[in-house]
Amino acid sequence: MSTTTGTTDVVRVTVGVPTFRRPDDLRALLPLLLEQAAELGVPGGRYAVDVLVVDNDPAGSAAATVAEFPVPQLRYAAEPRPGIAAVRNRALDEAAGSQLLAMIDDDELPLPGWLDNLVRTWEETRPAAVSGRVLAAFQEELDPWVAAGEFFRRRSLPTGTEVGTAAAGNLMLDVQQVRERGLRFETGLGLSGGEDTLFSRALVRTGGRIVWCDESAAVDQVPAQRMTRRWVLTRAWSHGNASMLTDLRLAGGPTARTALRVRGAGRGLLRLCGGALRWAWGTAGRSHRHQARGLRTSLRGAGMLCAVLGIVYLEYARPGERRLRLAGARLPAAPTAGAPGTTAVTA
Template sequence: MSQPTRGSGSPGRAPLTLTVAVTTYRRPRDLEELLPSLVDHLREVGDHFRVPVCGGIVVVDNDPERSAQDVVTAVAARHLGTTGVGLRYEAEPEPGIAAARNRALVSAEDSRVLVFIDDDERPEPGWLVRLLETWESSRAAAVAGPVLPHYLRQPHPWVLAGDFYVTRRLRTGADISVAGAGNLLLDLAAVRRRGVRFDDAVGLAGGEDSLFTTRLTRAGAPMVWCAEARVVERVPPERTTLPWVLRRTWSDGNVESRTALRLAPGAGGRLVQRLHGVTRGSVRVTAGLLRAVLGAALLSRRHQARGTRTLLRGAGMVAGALGLTHQHYARPASSPGPRVRIGRVREKGTP
């Protein structure tokens, strides 16, 4: 393996400026497990490529009560002196995942590479090295990797039958046009040239990462897949219930339509996208309903689950095209966690 060139053809011994960002909201125990692992991955990068690694880890806390601060301080005290890996704490009280991710972009302004990982994820061995190798070889502006589920409790049978947590399988180096931010490397020089940021207008509803990566690729920045850079998502029991998974399926379809609307040029383009979203969503609703009915007749759990999944995703697409959304990250000041709201969102350029 050659030395990392940081996408610029610079000498292999030049320092690699790298920030790993963790966005978090009231999950201190997850952070206690994740952060030492990230320290090890950063040390592995320096050993593997034999270059100095400048930067470190930044934790962006979206809790106005700063529930992650003590954890970050404690982990930094244990590891900073012995490893040399920096660990910083940033508070972002503005509700919404988009605000937290934008704070990470600002915090990493001195880095060439920013890597996002979520607080409920655990990287597998070689994760960060593999992301960087793919970035080096592809010269891409972004590299995404798979997020694999680890169920903390056996899911509802429909969740398994319907493949609700199955992720896409692509070869390393394959071009992609959209990705989540739970396992995402960004070449910040390429991102800055295109002026792309996470959209605060969708920060409470989610889908900010789909919108961000789509805008990035449409601006001419290539994004590729790295099959070997795997992280495991710890799926808590409440997210393996049938009601939660079905709501999430609706939300995924909703995000798809809302993303298309926000990317559409002008009022005419948005009207076309609304009609397109309603049409495509309605087709999915019909096809999903037929498959679910067939599954019931054949006593096939898989056909019932997959049909229901298609139906609900289509319903979410229709709702998104009409301006309705789940406010997944909305929360009242007195609540211990986020709640779901149904409401209308204004698309870019609409009154």
Template sequence: MANDDRSAGEVVIAVLTYRRPGDISLALPRLAAQATTLAAGDRPPATVLVIDNDPAASAQAAVQDIAGTLGPGLVRYAHEPRPGIAAARNRALADAGTAALLAFIDDDEVPSEHWLAQLVELQQRTGAAAVVGPVISEYEHEPEPWIQAGRFFRRRRLATGTPLTVAATNNLLLDLDQVRALGLSFDERFGLSGGSDTLFTRQLVQRGGSMLWCDEAVVVDRVPASRLTRGWVLRRALRSGNSAARVNLELAAAAAPRLAAARASSLAAGSLRLLGGAARLGAGLLTGSTAHQAMGLRTAARGLGMASAAFGYVYSEYRRK
């Protein structure tokens, strides 16, 4: 169970942003409302921390203008000029200071009414090192049938309290005392490729921390038209496979025999996915099945990402010009 002394500590909502002034302007009032609602009940005080990952600090003026309308001390701004989302996540860990809990949410997500309160309640009731909530996609326009058939935006839903071994930071609450005790931070080698949250949460569980699902703490991901293309969803599948395999290799890197086995496993698993996906694509072309075509290509792209990681290839989805 959670420590009663700690339960009174501050909660920080961390929202990372990079050159999306419209999104952060929409997000801040919603997140400030979450913080205010939490503090109004018999719960810890909460604040919002914006991490601007643009070297030009492009969000600063907008954040400070909005913060001035939301009440003193409710919103803080921090500039992290080092490129990569892992650096921004680490800045959030550092700037949370002595807070008890840190909640990560994306700047293009909309939290449900009691999102933060539900994450905090489950953490305080169980003493979990991390609590994870679901992400539901809403689209700027309806995806084409091929993307729908491929289930590219389908995410998991689980019963509240289900233990997890891996999670993303798009809806994640961390107990900072436990994070510090476990010696965790985000690996900045994954900053431009993605996957630092996968590695972080897997290490959290491997080092003895518990991570639980909270199905009521929903956030809605607003998917722009630029991501509703076949090229984008297939590149994301490739990147997901590549970063997942790289995380496996990193976790095995402490011992040379384990690393060699991990490389062989990534190559074998990736090759099987690549071949299986190609076979499913072929079956879809023969039968006219859109689902088999889309899911076959999705499987093949993920397999290619996994197999290429075994040879040291890094797909940097977030690389900057």
């Protein structure tokens, strides 16, 4: 919320950083965030900015890294419940006294003007959320096959474009508008991913606007272990799985959900077969692009089919935990405009 000092409305902004056992990444990120916070939150100015680190490690390993930067603008919170959704909800709770919550992942680095551009875009149109651009930076040379498949390509849109969904790795929320709609990140998706897709689609469904800001860019530091063919293809399967599960959660009821399962099965099968044909064409013609794009489409379709059957892939499962499980039978619908509720559903 805004507070008043004299005749100046002070907009409080919290920058939230979810983290889990990435001390080196966090150590590189925090100075950049604190610098941008200081630039926007000048004393006596319109904005008051703080940086919040939410640590999902039960051992609290990020506390020592945060302690290396002893400034009042930096806060630390430990969230023991596993999963990125629980961390994002904790950030929302910790930002209860702020008008805006800007989220950036701990393996990303903001480019100059990242925070300022998010806030300026919000000031111009007052949407419920502002989504920024994410660029990929690779630790080593990318496999030509993976590069040809454009697995790491992210969208770029004119600033001011309204979008229907957004990733939370570079996203700023109007906390008051989110609270008015009763929205939370679904903790049942904390280990499978897709919690930001469900949240952002529910935000739009309840009348909130998400506006794109192309000038607000963050760089995703892609480690070598994520640059392999196996990882990107597994990711394609996971995205198809999460996308279909999100559609099912947003369906209006049992009848609509059954119809969606039938349509989803058809779409998934079409992608599976069409992608396989493109892969075969690429193999015959020795085309990296057709091989990679074909397998990407095929695996995404397979993920959709598994979701229709109730199979959930836990992309962020901790070591020793199962990667696959069956979804529960109950999938309550997300709230609709005029009826604030919660996106929390049983996965």
